[in-house]
Amino acid sequence: MIEITGVEVRPSLINRNGVFALRAFQVGEIVLKWDLSICIPKSEVNKVPDPERAYLHPCDEDSFIQMQMPFRYVNHSCVHNTEVREFCDIAIRYIEIGEEITSNYESDGAGQTFMCGCGSAKCRGMIGLK
Ligand SMILES: [Zn+2]
Numbered sequence: 001m002i003e004i005t006g007v008e009v010r011p012s013l014i015n016r017n018g019v020f021a022l023r024a025f026q027v028g029e030i031v032l033k034w035d036l037s038i039c040i041p042k043s044e045v046n047k048v049p050d051p052e053r054a055y056l057h058p059c060d061e062d063s064f065i066q067m068q069m070p071f072r073y074v075n076h077s078c079v080h081n082t083e084v085r086e087f088c089d090i091a092i093r094y095i096e097i098g099e100e101i102t103s104n105y106e107s108d109g110a111g112q113t114f115m116c117g118c119g120s121a122k123c124r125g126m127i128g129l130k
Pocket residue numbers: 077078079116117118119120122123124125
């Protein structure tokens with residue numbers, strides 16, 4: 001069990017729940033280190049119930065990570081403030097207390113396609129169609 005500090009899950013305007021900073025983060029700081037304890041082989045993915053399947057993230061060639069709390073609630077934003085590096089969410093700019101932690105699903109390797117609801121002026125709309 002990885003101890004999570006510095007963030008909490010709260011209702012989000014982007015998508016029901018989001019992860020919010022309880023403290024400030026500097027550029028390059030690890031905001032979240034993913035819990036990799038539950039890995040699912042590709043051959044077993046069809047046994048994962050539907051709502052849970054949305055929280056699978058490619059781990060390696062043959063398996064998926066089942067994203068746990070609170071990682072699964074990091075929303076996509078077109079003006080994201082973290083990026084995924086080696087299964088961590090890293091701050092790419094200064095993050096203030098109370099800000100929602102957001103990621104760029106288009107570059108994190110999950111390969112999902114969805115309509116973005118981030119509401120930013122720079123929103124790209126449909127994500128993952130590249
Ligand atoms: Zn957007």
